[in-house]
Amino acid sequence: MDNVIHNPILRGFNPDPSICRVGKNYYIATSTFEWYPGVQIHHSRDLVNWQLVSRPLARETQLDMRGNPDSCGIWAPCLSHADGLFWLIYTDMKRYEGNFKDGHNYLVTAPSIEGPWSDPVYLNSSGFDPSLFHDEDGRKWLLNLQWDYRQREGGDRFGGILLQEYDVERQRLMGPIHNIFAGTELKLTEGPHLYRRDGWYHLLVAEGGTGYDHAVTMARSRKITGPYQVHPDNPVLTSRQDSGNPLQRAGHADLVETASGETWMVHLCGRPLPGTRRSPLGRETAIQKVEWGEDGWLRLAHGGNAPAIEVPMAGVEQRSPAVEEVHDFASEALPAVFQWLRSPRTERLFSLSARPGYLRLFGRESVGSWFEQALVARRQDSLHCSAETTLEFEPEDLQQFAGLIAYYNRFKFHYLAVTRGDEGDKVLSVMSCHDAWPSGNLEIADTGGVVLDPEQPVRLGLDIRKGELQFRYAQDNAPWQPVGPVLDASLLSDEGSGRAHGYFTGNFLGMAAHDISGRGIPADFADFRYRREDG
Template identity: 40%
Template sequence: MTVLRNPVIRGFAPDPSMVRAGDWYYVATSSFEWFPTIPIHRSRDLAHWEYAGHVRGAAPGDSLAGVPDSGGIWAPSLSWDGERFWVVYSVVRSVGTPYFDLDTYVSTATDVAGEWTAPRRVAGHGFDPALFHHEDRLWLLNLQNDHRPGGRRFAGIVVTELDRGTLEPIGGTHLLLQHERLIEGPKMLYRDGWYVLVLAEGGTGFEHGVLVARSQNLTGPYELDDRPLLTTRDDPSVPLQKAGHAELVEAPDGQWVLSHLTARPLRTPHGPRCTLGRETAVQAVTWDAEGWPRLRHGGHHPAVEVDVTTPPQASPPVTREDPLGWPWSTLRRPPDPSWADTTSRPGWIRLRGRHGPESRWEHSLLARRITEHRAEAEVTVEARPSTFTQAAGLVLRYDAEAYLSLDLTWAEPEGEGQRGQQWRGEGRTVLSLVERDEGGTREVAVVEVGPGVPVTLGVTTDGADARFWYVRGGVRTPVGPPLDFSRLSDDHGSRLRFTGAVAGIHARDLVDASFTADFRGFRLTCTPE
């Protein structure tokens, strides 16, 4: 017996799609505007998970340039046909509009860490696609979106048969189910003569849940279970909130488990806020006498600790040779030696400054997911900024409207106002602490430092507080007051937000992209509660 502790994949790992292939379990999660595209983790015992690879080439042309924050790759669905892994997903290019403007793609591989086929576009009716393999036939499930004025953006679940070779539609599209509550994220399995449809219900926030429907015919009609399989919408005190977007998987011994997303909110004066984003959890499931799935521990709330019957087994290590590979992530494009260089100065990462931190195009940023409510990041940076258009430093980021950064940059001589660059070679090298939210950008503090010398920057987060510091004379020296880290969350502001907070290093040069900064010793330590 193994005891797993949820979330099993912690910090910004939403929309998990789990599949078993032999003795291994694999989970694919949404990556949105971030690279690597569609991270995949694996486990033998459901308790201990490791990064196993990602779907290389999932973004056509290896670019998501221009996609909005929380756009990009939504809700990949991973499946296994006995020989190959399949993944289907949508690239969403509009967020907060009725249209979504998305393209749906399919890719396959024999090994999740190996080569994936070039993505092939398939006809799709909305986001949250999934593939169902049954009796040598292939079916595409989809959310149906009705963009028309007065239409329902979540207008039901549809299914279309695809030719396994060409991926072209065969026959028509069938409407399986409509519901008065928002339903999305369809997953299908076949058990004991029933086609079982697992649905995300209520939206991906605190109203989220899992609803099950079934039919003896694939194309319906489907009957709904009279109660949810999983939800926390009725009890805000449950430690794992937002439970939903699930998938049922059978273990080798005939037991069943459920993967689902969840979140661990901070309790703030402004309400609950999920700085870690949505994460991946696993529950044990049984089937009742009437053939409906139920949480093994009873009720419909997710458990933090779960006994699973899969015995723990040693896993061969996953070989990684890329120094800028996982756990590093980048925005909208993979890292490129033209702006992220690890060879020019051994032991250092050299970033060439490009666009500013709110760009959707060319942002020089390397970041790692924050996985706990107590964390600390630290890095040493060496650079010679000569204009206010150049900067490099340490950043906590959610998206373009939610970040905190401590940057090495240039400022006018003390006492001289901001009138643009003076072009006299004068000025100071300073640390500038900036906070950004939907209300704009504010410089919180400025500290002068010596020009051209390495400086160690750091930040400590504890719940909703973020405290920046730098090392002077071997001593940590605070920069500015504590800042509100909870603004870097899914739940702050009025816009849709779907990712999670990260810590990283970045550089910018808004004039000619010639400025470079060298970083070494980046450390992100996350302390479990």
């Protein structure tokens, strides 16, 4: 027993945590944005060691994100349990840049965390970050922020937290809409959750935006509709004034009470590379012990308002993940660690049965397509890691390419691809994109004219060491050879475009096949290996 929790508890892209307890079981739901299936749910018995158990939005009747821009899709789910059911609330964001946001809020339910999960009930589209509060009298209330498209002072278009009752029998919202909380001077008020304790309604919100000014604010009221009094020591949690803290961007939180009456807070955070404000692992989930004071307000158990990277917890031993994962695609199902982009039509993207023992990707639209892209990948969850795959692929010309990719979004990726050269040889190409259009032109790196043996599969690899990425390749049991220059891995991050918090996901490592001729040339991957060397 080491009697300490080492944060984060969910490493790699796992933002906007929502937590609930059912008996001795804890569940955390996190955002998945454009990655399919939607919403990740992890399970734990001790709040420390977590295992992925469900991605509930897994069929076309529940979720179709084809056409959703980068960093849209599933925002800020809220998971709760009441009346013998799990209740999952979420936003499907269709647009977020500019004055307007088109985000639609839905509810699905299930008798167990594994499902079956229902088809969605539409709720509203007035703003994102919805949550469901189950009151002691059996009534249910939906909260979400109101989006104000007008140019307000300081550019804040967050118009307050809305509250409306939900009718379970009729499966619709009913009654008046109350704007219960306008926020504080921190602005950008979002991510609401309600709790009832000692006759008070406690409202928890995220403020300051999801970048380096992020924070957790609390307020309380005797009436659910307010008025709400702000916490006297607000903000309750933030790292905005603690630039040396390894956990930056702390905010967007939720609370859970243990069977013994302790209270814990889960929250998102980011771990930027030393000396930078770039966090390629994305926004992760951490946990803090909190306590209710004699004055009825909640505070961090260790004092102050900065997150702790190590949190004492008696009798706990935190297990480290396996150093290496090896996937041989012998199963009929895709290993749970992998996701793909946007589309519920998996038969158009990949197959595990077309060639047993291989993952076959069908070349579809270009890298970065918002509609139909054959890209299967897993989260990067370690700053020092490697990935490898073995590829068999017969491109006909330069418009077909397949290989190993490090992918953040359509304008931020590094891609080691097999294609055809101008002379008809099978060659390696290193393609990179570093920024948003129009500055984000595709760059083709010098590979030294690598020509592949057309009769042999090719092994493709990459190594990431903090902010550096190096591709490598090998054929016919020959040793690995580096290919292309050392690339900037830090660009594959929320902040890598130069925008403080313009995107919301994290870097993925995986396999891809593209055929921009429309012929759908397939690529067969025999395996995928991922090795982590630190946290």
